[in-house]
Amino acid sequence: MSAFPPVFANERFAVVGLGRNGLPVARALTAMGAEVLAWDDSEAARRVARGAGIPLRDPLESGMDVAALVLSPGIPHRLPAPHPAATAALAAGVPILSDADLLFRAVRAAGSKARFAGITGTNGKSTTTALLAHILQGHGIPAPAGANLGTPALALPLLPDRGVYVLEMSSYMLERLAALRFDVAAMLNISPDHLDRHGDMAGYVAAKRAIFDRQGPDDLAVVGIDDALTAATASALRTQRVLRVSGSRPADVWCEAGTLRDASGAILPMSEAPALPGTHNAQNAAAAAAMAAALGVSRAAIARGIASYPGLPHRQERIARIGDVLFVNDSKATNADAAACALACYDRVVWIAGGMAKEGGIDSLAPLFPRIAAALLIGRDAPLLAQTLAAHGVPHELVGTLERALPLAWERAHALGATVLLAPACASFDQFSGFDERGDRFRELVLGMAAAVTTAGSA
Numbered sequence: 103m104s105a106f107p108p109v110f111a112n113e114r115f116a117v118v119g120l121g122r123n124g125l126p127v128a129r130a131l132t133a134m135g136a137e138v139l140a141w142d143d144s145e146a147a148r149r150v151a152r153g154a155g156i157p158l159r160d161p162l163e164s165g166m167d168v169a170a171l172v173l174s175p176g177i178p179h180r181l182p183a184p185h186p187a188a189t190a191a192l193a194a195g196v197p198i199l200s201d202a203d204l205l206f207r208a209v210r211a212a213g214s215k216a217r218f219a220g221i222t223g224t225n226g227k228s229t230t231t232a233l234l235a236h237i238l239q240g241h242g243i244p245a246p247a248g249a250n251l252g253t254p255a256l257a258l259p260l261l262p263d264r265g266v267y268v269l270e271m272s273s274y275m276l277e278r279l280a281a282l283r284f285d286v287a288a289m290l291n292i293s294p295d296h297l298d299r300h301g302d303m304a305g306y307v308a309a310k311r312a313i314f315d316r317q318g319p320d321d322l323a324v325v326g327i328d329d330a331l332t333a334a335t336a337s338a339l340r341t342q343r344v345l346r347v348s349g350s351r352p353a354d355v356w357c358e359a360g361t362l363r364d365a366s367g368a369i370l371p372m373s374e375a376p377a378l379p380g381t382h383n384a385q386n387a388a389a390a391a392a393m394a395a396a397l398g399v400s401r402a403a404i405a406r407g408i409a410s411y412p413g414l415p416h417r418q419e420r421i422a423r424i425g426d427v428l429f430v431n432d433s434k435a436t437n438a439d440a441a442a443c444a445l446a447c448y449d450r451v452v453w454i455a456g457g458m459a460k461e462g463g464i465d466s467l468a469p470l471f472p473r474i475a476a477a478l479l480i481g482r483d484a485p486l487l488a489q490t491l492a493a494h495g496v497p498h499e500l501v502g503t504l505e506r507a508l509p510l511a512w513e514r515a516h517a518l519g520a521t522v523l524l525a526p527a528c529a530s531f532d533q534f535s536g537f538d539e540r541g542d543r544f545r546e547l548v549l550g551m552a553a554a555v556t557t558a559g560s561a
Contacts, residue, residue, distance in 0.1 A: 103244055103259040108135025109211035115204075116161035116196075118142070118187045119174025120151045126257040127172055127201045128156050134208060139164060141187070161187055166194045173198055175250070175274035181305075182298045200278040202255035202269055207281055209260065209267070216261035218282065219393055222271045222313045223290030223326070225440045226386045227251075229378075230290060231270040232414050233390040237407030238266055241399045250275060266397055273300065273309040283316040286393045288324035288347075290385065292331040293439040294461060311335055317342040322396045324389050327353055328381075345392045349385030355392045357384035362391065362408070370405040377413030382443035416541035418447065421548045424555055427515040427522060429548045433541030435525040438466045444525035445470040452515040454507050457481035457528030457540075464490050464527050471496050475518040478507040482532035503533070504540070508547045 113136050117128045120142040128140040128151070139161040142148050148158055161168060171191040173179055179188035179198050191198050209216055221231045228251045238245035244265035249255040251270035258267060273296055292310055300306040314323050318341060325336035327346045336346050346353040355364045362369040362384065369391060372384050391404050399407075413419060419431040432444040437460045445451065445467065455464070456479040464487055471491070477498035479487050484500045491498045501507045504524075511522045524544045526537075534540040 103246070103261055103265070106130075106134050106208055106212055106260045109208045110204075111135030113137070114139065114168045116141070116164075116166065116168045116171045116187065116191075118161065118171065118185065119177045120147045120156070121174060121176075123201065123254045124172070124174045125151055125154060125156065126254045127204075129154065130201075130254075130256040131172075131204070132156070139168060162190055166190045166196050168196060170197045170199045170204070172201055172204065173278070175200070175272060175278075178299060179278070181301050197280055198278055199280060200255070200275040200282075202249050202271065202275055203279050203282045205255040205258065205267065206283070208256070212260055214261060214265070215263040216265040216267060217285040217397065219266055219268045219397065220271045220282075220284040220287040220313050221269070221290070221389070221393075222273070222276060222288070222310055223332075224293045224295050224310075224437070225443065226290045226382055227270050227272075228414055228434070229383065229417055230288065230386040230389050231268055233378075233386060233408065233411050234393050235268040236411050237390060237394045237399060237404055238268065238397060240407045240410070241394075241403045243397070243399070271313055273306060276312040277309045279312060279315065281316075283318075284313060284321065286322045286324065286396050287313045287317065288326075288389045288393060289313060289332055289335055290326045290389055291329050291439070292335075293329065293437070295437055297461060307331060307335075314339060314342065319343070322393070324392045326385055326389065327351070328385055345396075347385055347388035347392055349381035349383070349388065353388070355388040357381065357388060362387055364391070364395075366401070369401060370408060374409045375411060377411050377418070378408070379418055380443055380447040382446075383418070415545075416538055418444065419541070419545075421545050422552045424512060424548070424552050425516060427512055427520075429511075429522045429544075430524065431541045431544050431548075432523065432525040433530070433537045433544060435527060436460070436529050436537055438462060438464050438527050441525040441527035442467055442470055444523060445473055448521045448523060449473060450475050450518065450520040451523040452511045452518065452520045453477045454504070454511060454522065454524045454544075455479055455526045455528065456484040456487055457526050457530050458532050459483035459486050459528050463487065467527070468494055475520040476514045478511055478514075480504060480507055480533070481526070481528060481530075483528060487527070504543055504547060508544075508551060512551060 235247035249269035250272040327333040348356040416433040530540040
């Protein structure tokens with residue numbers, strides 16, 4: 103792995119939005135020889151950029167005289183309302199691109215034949231991305247993970263020909279691709295999300311399916327079949343090879359009776375992969391296995407990689423066991439489908455949920471309500487969740503905050519023989535900067551309780 107040569111010399115790019123994605127992208131483009139017009143509407147973000155040595159200039163002042171506009175993924179270019187820079191770019195015929203697209207251009211311009219693996223889905227894409235990178239790295243393949251997970255795509259290093267870029271692709275990024283072709287691409291699942299950004303479900307599905315655009319007959323599409331929309335996508339693809347994966351039903355790679363397998367036989371029992379509980383993670387493992395095999399990894403190495411995968415924070419993260427009570431952080435479960443996957447992993451839970459509810463609320467979780475011994479509800483829309491739980495006779499309390507929830511959760515779980523599960527089924531922005539801060543606070547509180555119990559026991 104090495105630095106890029108000046109592949110964008112004599113080119114000018116606008117970068118708007120200088121947060122977690124935009125600031126590293128502005129740095130990377132500058133290092134690759136480009137002239138960068140960097141801007142953020144926030145004075146605080148501009149101050150950080152100045153401190154990082156990034157010159158600031160509003161691209162609107164130049165009449166959008168640039169090769170492309172790199173708009174941070176969270177900034178809309180059409181719906182629900184376009185940013186002024188996006189409006190100007192569209193009027194001027196300037197492409198609005200994801201930095202992942204520029205990474206592909208830079209890699210090819212530098213002469214590298216490194217391959218690209220892309221993973222999308224409403225849920226599970228971070229786990230599958232990290233798992234695939236872990237498997238490839240364990241097999242000796244340079245395989246950094248990035249894009250929507252961790253390092254922005256364009257800030258990744260230049261890989262040799264045998265390297266693989268493993269990119270988690272959000273719908274926001276996928277709708278801004280023009281050149282990027284994935285050698286292997288996976289769509290795990292689709293359920294309603296980000297509809298304000300994509301207009302409706304059809305728009306959201308179209309954005310997700312863009313991960314397969316530009317694939318040819320030598321490329322591989324890995325598609326989950328555990329929901330109707332992705333199963334329909336598998337049937338609609340025509341120009342590339344297609345492998346179907348499932349966590350619970352026969353497919354090309356699937357989990358049956360707790361064992362991950364393909365047409366050649368068993369790969370490994372999922373009980374040997376403690377960081378990947380539940381049928382949803384079995385499908386994630388099936389997708390990673392299918393992609394890794396296509397990238398040249400042996401079955402034995404795939405099995406070793408899945409078994410040794412350490413997991414990601416905030417996704418089925420086992421924080422501590424205090425006495426007889428296990429505390430699990432699944433703060434990344436920001437919608438009902440993700441919360442359903444989390445709830446299905448445990449027979450009896452004290453459920454901590456709430457925040458900013460997604461469209462549809464938690465009605466779809468009703469089949470899993472018998473697993474909930476008690477629910478403790480936090481955040482802005484706790485009363486909405488309470489209405490649904492009350493209609494189904496689920497014991498619940500409105501507690502407001504994690505600080506109030508944790509001691510009560512421990513008390514209830516001990517009395518009821520349950521696991522404490524944070525799987526909020528809601529966004530976090532009413533009380534936190536994101537799901538990660540929410541999960542970090544949960545971890546901090548649990549570890550604080552564990553330390554206090556240990557201290558009391560040794561006194």
